[in-house]
Amino acid sequence: MISFFVNGKVVRTASDPATPLVWFIREELGLTGTKWGCGQGTCGCCTVMVDGGAERSCQMSLQDAASRRITTIEGIDEAHPVKVAWLRESVPECGYCQPGQIMNAIALLSLNPRPTEEEIVAAMDSNLCRCGTYNRIKRAILRASGKIK
């Protein structure tokens, strides 16, 4: 039995400990806001926060998640400044990568509340978006950090 926290609640599972976290979150817990995009750790759609840091949940097994605190897009309040900034900048097109982008942005801002544009690009560069919303993502992060209003 492996246990950990998801969005503040204790979760216990007897599933195969090698199961990637992304599948457990999505298919077992039904928290489908975390997306599966490549299973190769190359796109960032499945990004969640683990103990406050951004992690790709397709590259983390249940075993690795044991006793840790996982936060998914559903665990972020709708009034969170990053989500509000995303809405204000009208970021999403297809929207599939956005939960991963948002989780990565929140992790960045928790470490570095007022990042420069260069720091934003460095932190976000490996989260892919095929619709081309990158400039809006950048502006949303600047907005959430209070740098633009």
Added chain:
Amino acid sequence: MKAAAEGRLSRRAFLKLLGSTGLLMSVSMDGVAAVFEPEGVKDSAGFSPNAWLLVGRDDKVTIYCSGCEIGQGVLTVLPAIVADELDADWKRVRVRQAPVSSEYEDPVWESQVTAGSASVHHFYMLLRRAGAQARRLLVLAAAKHWKVPEGECRTRMGWVIHLPSGKRMSYGELALMAQSQGTKGQLVLKKEDRFTLIGRELPRIDAGMKINGKARYGMDVIVKGMTYCVMKRPPAFGARPAGMDLSGTSGILGLEAVFRIGDKVAVVADSPFSALKGAEGIKVEWKGARDPCLDDRKIEGILNRALHVRGKVHTARGNMKEAERNSFLIHESSYFLPYLAHATMEPMNCTAFVEKDRCRIWAPSQNPSAVLKAAREETGLDPQHIDIETTFMGGSFGRRFEVDFVREAIKVSSRLKRPVKLFWTRSDDFTHDYYRPANAARIRAGVDRHGCITFYEHRVAAPSVYYRIERSLLDDGIDPSAVESIHNSAYSFPALHLEYVWLKELSPPLGFWRSVGNSHNCFTIESFMDELSYRIGMDPLEFRLRNLKEHPRAARVLKVAAEKAGWHKGPRRGRGMGICQHFLVYTYVAAVAEVSLDADSGRLKVHKVVCAVDCGRAVNPAIVRQQIEGGFLFGLSAALREKVSFVRGGAATTGFSDYPILTMSETPEIEVHIVESGNEPTGVGEVGTAPAAPAVANALFNGFGIRIRRLPMSPRVLTGLLRRRDI
């Protein structure tokens, strides 16, 4: 009901937040609240004069959206057209995805399909009439009830108002009376200056759901009792399984079934992880590749040779011989473009549950009519026993026009008699795409002393996209997409010769890829126009304007893009500036790009892009800009880095690590200017994609003297060109 409640909650939260942070002043609050209602919500009782809307007795207006939401904002834009003519209160509008039904077919294509940048263009008048019809009936019902002349009544935000008396009744109150009201007289549409929603930057109704992880994509469908399926797919096109070794799957918990299905092997398990492990563990022996020798070298050889072959003549007009004689200068160039993949962020998938007398499908598809057709063919059931839910989609770009993944899910569920979620791996997605075809072009043209084009000759060599998709559209062996936007280019060609060489020997499967033939023809034409302008010593903008005399709208977007980009001031030191224009999906677009290039590394940086677009009336200018911006980056990604590789008869490209797409660090600043022309609205979804490659290629020539004739413009290609330039 659940989603409606959530919609209200999030709106409250949003208002509260805006209030508390003092942003209220800058955001117009009306128009924020139309919400999306997913399947399963019961219709309220009310008045429904046509398939597009229902006015509830509770004053809520439900509008059905025939378009599939693939990121382009169709769920916001199409319903706003209906709501405007209806004079509905946008805050009380509920948007629902239309079911698959002939009533919702595209009036031009006579099929329910979202493609070709056509949604607003094709549905604009039809949806206006639908809204206007309902409004008229509500007014007639009110006038009858009050016993007053119809002409004394007006509508506003969901109310009918009797002007002389000031009496008013809400649409909800009138719903039952309107239902029994007969029509008479002519339908009158609003004057454009009376629009309340069309032309406004209404926020997208899907934004909040997507930001909160609540939008349900195909991958997110969970059905009770569902099982998971991954397919083991042939490594070479056309190969089929000849033998299987399952010894590698022993000990995989939850593995339920492995069976051959056509040219694939289905692996079924109780979890996605077990299905993936099963597919990995199975060894399949494959036989019968269509072209075992297919690889990058073979493709390159075929493309190189193709331009020396005469093709089928699509257009031959004017006197070429005479035009040649009258030319002051004749120039010729050849261009080569690779196969491209769609690489949607959400891999292909579909959930199906086929029972004896019923079939349910949850399909992330931009082609609901084709989903229905596939379901009928695969199950033999009548349409009334087939339920299809079109889900949200993690990108499409033409890939989800195909229904191969839908057929797979139906087949597997039919066999298992259980609900099945079938999904593709990222590798499946790259190796079994329907690719944008590789192609080559040779262009030869002349100009007179004044820089006017005298003749234009264009040969396109490419395999045919339409041969598989719609053979009847092959016009005497000419693929219409391969030559599109050449014969109807905005340039004036006194003599034009257009040929198509059909490369039948290239076997990779082909499909529509955002902007289709424009994705290569805009690059080749606009690179060539740039070459011509430099050869004759004219400014590339002036040269184009001189040859666009018959198309003032094309000239205008060019001028706007040039002016906004500071074309006449030229690029900053150490940079190059390139310009181009194109006409596609009935829309005019121009782009200016400013780039720099590091000579040692070949690292290209696109600093800034300015686009100008004339798409007629912009129904939602914010969404138009978003589409042009995203479309351009899609084209830029392809221009800079994308190319599918092949080996031993199949695709060698298997993931984002060998098919790198554009990232944030490579994204230029993009400005989009909408040039209003008062025309009816036309396409935008594909418009930004086509000009990306030529704008950047032309900027490279302007700044660094290297001419790009082969895509993608990878650092290796660029350093090679720089070295040759130095000699």
